Amino acid sequence: MSAIIEVKDLCKEFSYYEKDVGLKNSVKNLFLRKKLIKKAVKPISFEIEQGEVVGFLGPNGAGKTTTLKMLSGILYPTSGTAKVLGYTPWERKNEFKRQFSIVMGQKNQLWWDLPANESLYLNKCIYEIDDNSYNETLSTLTELLDVKDLLKVQVRRLSLGERMKMELIASLLHKPKILFLDEPTIGLDIISQKKIRDFISYYNKEHKTTVLLTSHYMADIEGLCKRTIVINHGEIVYDGELSKVNEVFDNKKIIKLQFESPVETHLLEKFGKIRGTEDLKATIEMEKSNVRANIMELLGRFPVNDFNIEDIPIEEGIAMLYSKGGKALEKV
Amino acid sequence: MKKFKKYIKAFELGLQSSMEYRANFALSLISSIFPMIMQIFLWTAIFFNSKEQEILGYDYMQMISYIVIASIINKLVSTGFEWDIAEDIKNGGLNKFITRPVGYFSYRIFSFLGSKVMQLAVVSVILTIILTVINSKFSLGITPERIALFLISIPLALLINTFICIISSSTAFWMTESWAAFIFMNLLVQFSSGGLFPVDILGKGFMKLLDFLPFKYIVYFPTNIINGKLPIQEIFTGIIMQCLWIAIMFILAKIFWKIGMKKYIAVGG
Numbered sequence: 204m205s206a207i208i209e210v211k212d213l214c215k216e217f218s219y220y221e222k223d224v225g226l227k228n229s230v231k232n233l234f235l236r237k238k239l240i241k242k243a244v245k246p247i248s249f250e251i252e253q254g255e256v257v258g259f260l261g262p263n264g265a266g267k268t269t270t271l272k273m274l275s276g277i278l279y280p281t282s283g284t285a286k287v288l289g290y291t292p293w294e295r296k297n298e299f300k301r302q303f304s305i306v307m308g309q310k311n312q313l314w315w316d317l318p319a320n321e322s323l324y325l326n327k328c329i330y331e332i333d334d335n336s337y338n339e340t341l342s343t344l345t346e347l348l349d350v351k352d353l354l355k356v357q358v359r360r361l362s363l364g365e366r367m368k369m370e371l372i373a374s375l376l377h378k379p380k381i382l383f384l385d386e387p388t389i390g391l392d393i394i395s396q397k398k399i400r401d402f403i404s405y406y407n408k409e410h411k412t413t414v415l416l417t418s419h420y421m422a423d424i425e426g427l428c429k430r431t432i433v434i435n436h437g438e439i440v441y442d443g444e445l446s447k448v449n450e451v452f453d454n455k456k457i458i459k460l461q462f463e464s465p466v467e468t469h470l471l472e473k474f475g476k477i478r479g480t481e482d483l484k485a486t487i488e489m490e491k492s493n494v495r496a497n498i499m500e501l502l503g504r505f506p507v508n509d510f511n512i513e514d515i516p517i518e519e520g521i522a523m524l525y526s527k528g529g530k531a532l533e534k535v
Numbered sequence: 536m537k538k539f540k541k542y543i544k545a546f547e548l549g550l551q552s553s554m555e556y557r558a559n560f561a562l563s564l565i566s567s568i569f570p571m572i573m574q575i576f577l578w579t580a581i582f583f584n585s586k587e588q589e590i591l592g593y594d595y596m597q598m599i600s601y602i603v604i605a606s607i608i609n610k611l612v613s614t615g616f617e618w619d620i621a622e623d624i625k626n627g628g629l630n631k632f633i634t635r636p637v638g639y640f641s642y643r644i645f646s647f648l649g650s651k652v653m654q655l656a657v658v659s660v661i662l663t664i665i666l667t668v669i670n671s672k673f674s675l676g677i678t679p680e681r682i683a684l685f686l687i688s689i690p691l692a693l694l695i696n697t698f699i700c701i702i703s704s705s706t707a708f709w710m711t712e713s714w715a716a717f718i719f720m721n722l723l724v725q726f727s728s729g730g731l732f733p734v735d736i737l738g739k740g741f742m743k744l745l746d747f748l749p750f751k752y753i754v755y756f757p758t759n760i761i762n763g764k765l766p767i768q769e770i771f772t773g774i775i776m777q778c779l780w781i782a783i784m785f786i787l788a789k790i791f792w793k794i795g796m797k798k799y800i801a802v803g804g
Binding site: 272275276277279295297300301303304305307310312314316317321324325326328329330331 | 627
């Protein structure tokens, strides 16, 4: 199958000003502003196939939203090319716009003062959806998300979670082939997050819609995306299955030990990096290949009454990817 | 037809939104009376302290009736959605239009016209009453022909104002805070449109300058159609000028927006 989204060397720079603290510098800035360039997205390339759910993960300011904005045609890139459904997004062709949707968790797209069904109906008109198809889609979606009773309520009176559901419905009325979601679960409680997640997952399976989402919540990405693209400082530092993130880190394992009587810490140092000790407990990070030999030795030499072998938690792997920053790692 | 339906809906939503806030609507009507009352007091004082019957080509009654009619027309053709547009530019509200198959311009204009309907209806009734009263007392010479031409000139004036609004809102692309630009533009339009006083009292030189600008076609021109000051022939030329200005400003607005859009940077990363 050919790729539905093709991105090649896409790059975006912003210019901005800097001002030092104080009135003196404010006056200075009034006359002379030094223009600085920030590379929000350094040349990145990737491809996404139809029906995939891909997660964009990265710290604040990594360039996730900027990338989504370029792919949906909101921003012109500084250089590089992108093809989405065969269209160049920033040409903003109407035929292209009819085939995708973007939902931004932090931005409201509905009419604040009017009930949600008015905004939904406006979307019906904008996308030129016929009555039958509209009614059918609307009733399916409202049932799935359990918001049928809320359609007539003023949007401003809805809770954040309810509003997000309405936003999702508004974005899916025209059955888009691609759905861009920018932090769809931001600010929601755990249950609402899960509901939104389940819905996206279900919808993707039913309609084979390609979903590209950004999130800060690991649970969103873990629960939804087989493939994750980690971005940091505008560069792709990882592209692959989330569960395999740690393979990047030289196959390290964590051994947790519980002793019967106190053991001197320095005696443990030869087995690997000591991550922490506490009363009768110790955590050691070591090479996977040494685990067998080390365990044997540990059990033989020390009064161990319990032990655990664990993977490095994904969060930690991601955090390490974040902190490594500029240096892109090998793709898995 | 289906293509046009979105704009009808936009119109309808604008109308619904305007009806949501009734107190705001009533207050905005009442507040526009104050400048008019101020003007009446001012000109009354000027006329009663002068030995001349006529000042700057107007006698007392002519001046007062101009001010009353012009104030109402001013309200009739007022816009003011540049704040909404600037807000959209500043806070990224434009995004939802960029990513959807809908024209921002047309959408805004239709939604604005929708929100204007209530006001138009109420102000038109007030205007009709006032015109009938003034006409019966001082005989303005209102003929069906003048009423017809007046009714053509008002929507055109509203369109000119709308495009001025769109053009000045495009400053928001270059300035993050554009309220000063809006206030400047507002004062300029208020002053030279004839909404405050008949602009011809400023002299021939100023009128020459205004001939090359669209502003006097907003209030001064329609007011003079209905109060009988303009000869019929000049009304026709005026209406052609209005159309011309609409065309020019439509093109200007398009150009500004095209450049602005290139510059547009959606906020937040």
